[in-house]
Amino acid sequence: MNTRKYRNPVGVSKYTGLALISPFIIGAVLFIVYPFICSFVVGLTDSGSFVGFENFREMLSSKDFGQAAGVTLKYALILVPLKLIVSLLVALLLNIELKHIGIFRTAFYIPSILGANLAVIIMWQYLFTADGLVNQLLEAVGLSPVSWYGEPNAAIFIIVLLRLWEFGSTMVIFLAALRDIPREFYDAAKVDGCGRVRAFFAVTLPQIKNVIFVNLILQTIAAMQEFNAPYMLTGGGPMGKTRTIGMLIYEEMFTFGSEGMANAVSWVLFVIIAAVVALMYKLTGKARRDA
């Protein structure tokens, strides 16, 4: 049999290629792989002494971790579907051909650039305090004001609303996917007698299935790692009802100085996120393959 040796089309050796990507590999090993392994090892220590899986045992039996895990999952379950729906609806609106539509697209993206920075947090604080703008609006339309910060079950919605407001990145990904759907598909659907709603379910959704999945994964991971917003807005209160696992890690590490426990919690969070993402892959497998 005639075998032909593979020749690199640009005529460089494989070592050149390796050399070219080596900065990334070195960076990844130094700043990702090495800290990753180290954090697990530190998770097995307490004040520098090796304690085996004691931190993991203590954490899994602690009320604080149980509560934080519950808060994190609840937060992700509320935020992620809401954010996907809102950003898809806005993307649909911004997909129409209109003069100066770029201005609207930019305007809707701006909150995402701002993030949970100090100015936004201060604005949010004043919006939701007892006599803040939101309660004033509620009263103006005849509704009772809400105890946003003080009511244990309401406080998480302040954070959800902040993150929901920052839907720009998700919206941009949806918008790009929507603009990729060939016009002919809609024309054919129209010929077949489809209305706008039917066309959305029969054409749009199947065409952007994989993008919905990408957004679902990205947003779920971001929600489960949430730290900034509850840290600055509520401090985890009231009664720990907004203390996410991210906040717990920070408190263990920097407030209580328990680096072993902080790293152990980080690893458990990593495992939870990996499990949730794997479950999503499994549950959506058929639908994604059919797309």
Next chain:
Amino acid sequence: MKKLFKAAALCCAVTLSACSSRKTNSVTPPDGRLDKCSLRFSWWGSDDRHKATLDAIGLWNKKHPDITITPEYGGWDGWTEKVSAQMRSGTEPDIMQINYDWLISMSENGSRFYDLDSLDSFLDLSGYDDEILSFGRIDGRLSALTVSVSGRSLFYNSEVFGSLGAEYPKTWTELTALGKSFGVEGLYPLDLDIQSGGTAWYLAVVYVQQKTGKEFITHDGKLGFTVDDISDALKFYKSLEDSHVIRTVRARTDEDGNAALYQSSEFIDGRVAGVLEWGSAVGKYESVLPEGVLEAGPLLADESGNTGGWLIKPTLLYAVSGNTKYPDEAAAFIDFLVNDEECAELLGTTRGIPASKKAASALEKSGKLSGLAKECSDILAAADTVTISPYMELPRMKDFYNTAIESVSYGTADADTAARQMYGSITDYLEKIRK
């Protein structure tokens, strides 16, 4: 696979050795002379302290052009976390203003801070009483130098009290009675918090200490209160909420969000007319009200006039990092901060009444030993005070107090149940950290 395992094991070994090596420092010995260098100095505080300290640094840099001081400063919120991260990574400033409990939480046996006794060539400690110096000693090492000794006392908005014709309370009973007259107007005579200040549990502890003569946490880190004492303290706190002396945790959270009291409209507008604060930090409350409106009130006593149980502590301390390459120069700068007359005048009472006799005397001479910090100091000096155990202020302990106060305030647990939980948590934790 074997190679991969070996690599992982090597990483682990390196990490573990890094973990254990953090406990010991390669301390640069003092060489007895001042070298040309640049030093970092960090502190937290409010604007008045920042301005005064920057002026003092300016004076130092003018007098010692070869030793430049670079300031690092900010507000209290998040400062502990910042310094803790620096200490853990070995990137802390050469000279630091530290809190009392950091002696334990950031330097278990005092070894992460320089032994100031060994720097006596440039640091004159003759202006200090031995008792004051002892606050900064851990296992015999002078790990930090006390800047001032202070306690929390009560400060009131004189305009609000005047408009209601109310007197500043002298006893716990008078304080409780104020809730009625203030409540009619929708006002509160006092504020207690469970955020960064943690004044809610603090006042409850004072009340029970005064009543029982016991210390909440002893200096060797043992819990001095029984479950019943803790329960009494929680019931006292709840009685203040119920009698409209203070806002409930829910109301306070609703109105202020996560903002500090001195930044809230409730305090600035006078709806909350009193605060429990350190004499060394009251400036931030004073500055948001018109001049002279905030006044110091008497310490609360029982019906027999007993003012025991109020707490004092070294408000702030200066420490030199065990990692500094310039211990002599750092010591010389601390000496300047605590002993130099011109510097003392610039710093004034922004860190409380100086514990250094030289600085206090300079302020006395210049007529600057005045203001709320001085009044607070005098009030506490006249009382039968107790020195706070550094264990009482550890962050994990504050978490236990706040959890109990919050559950009593929200009604998710009665005082007895919350007290039992708090007693168990504190006992277990103190036992763990004393090992």
